[in-house]
Amino acid sequence: MKFSKEHEWVKLEGNTATIGITDYAAHQLGDIVFVELPNKGSKFEVNKVFGTIESVKTVSDVYAPMSGEVTEVNDELDANPALVNEDPTGKGWIVKIKISDPKEYDQLLDEAAYKATCE
């Protein structure tokens, strides 16, 4: 698993990247009450906004940590957005994308480097 400075995580399996927000980000946001998901098939460039997460108090953009096309979205977040708080790196995943540039993965941070940005 790798991480972006904007507090997303990426798990890469072949050409498919699963994306969510980090534990740290979920904790900072507090109770998440709504996740605006992108449409299946939509395409995003790296570092562009592809969704929005709302907590009781705040509205935060989610940035694409890699470029690609959305192949799957986590529909369960519609009914239960709190999954992002409960299990941000598991059941609280947000989208899966077919990546367009594997080299972007190398630009992401490893866990230690990411943790250092949170301090």
Place this chain on the structure above:
Amino acid sequence: MKKTPLCHVHEALGGRMVEFGGWYMPVQYSSIIEEHNHVRTKCGMFDLFHMGEFWLTGPDAMKNIQKLVTQDIEALSDRQIAYTPMCRPDGTIVDDLLVYRWTDTEFMLVVNASNELKDFDWINHQLEGNVRLANESANTGLIAVQGPNAEALLQKLTRQRLKSIKFYWFTAGKVSGIDCIISRTGYTGEDGFELYFNAEHTEYLWNVITEVGKEFDIKPIGLGARDTLRLEARLMLYGNDLNDTTTPIEANMAWTVKFAKGQFTASEILKHQKENGTERILVGFEMGKGPAPRHGYPIFKSGKQVGEVTSGTMSPTLKKNIGLGYVPQSLKEIGSTFDVEVRGKTYPATVVETPFYKREGNK
């Protein structure tokens, strides 16, 4: 940024500190939803040191307060409290405040922290005759204890018979040996009390209430839950639902404007607004699943912008999206529909009865 005497206590409790109206305050300790539900079902305590307290005293104090605010303070009994707007001559609201009537020559005014200096200047410029205004905000501590367990908890700390204090009445008495104003008021829609005391006792009282409160399951509550609690109860937030451009009639608060008491600041213009209606009026609305309405979001009807959301949230008690906003009179009826724009998309909203939440039973 100003700090309350409990700043280090909030930090030690894990409070997430933010700037609010020039003050460094806890927005939440655990989770806003948990804290919210805790006040609805058990009880919570709030550090409200930031609120402003003024004293208006003297032989002409009554004449002055009657002119300054829209409520009828002369009609109150001693030790009764009124929630009231204070208007400019054009009817716009300087602030919404509580007036505590001690006697007919002595009043305590509790004003919003963010308006403290504006209010003090405003009142000072209006005063006539033998009357004195004092700003005691820095010397006055304020802790609110709110929720179904609040009375039983505080009763352990005072000999005053709390059951006999009715909603929006107060008394003076000792709480754990400290002289307090014990006021049955709050900003949550629950039963509860607000305690005013000399600021030097703030930490002592906080700790005593925390300790004795254990058996009543008391928890500290941040400003985040304070906002969702007050919104469910349709209690106004100055800066959101009220501001320097809104009048009490527009805010649908005609019940706080007592024309029968005679002339007061803006009485003519407010009467005209009440009789003829205003262009816009504040309504409560609900939205379906989706993003929550929030302060500043535009309101559309038939593709045209006709108003603005002033407050909104996902309601932790009702588990749906609720909001307040100004709309034209034609959209004020229960069941009227309009659209709220969120990030470029519109979502349907329906006008509903307010308050959104009303606790069972009345004190």
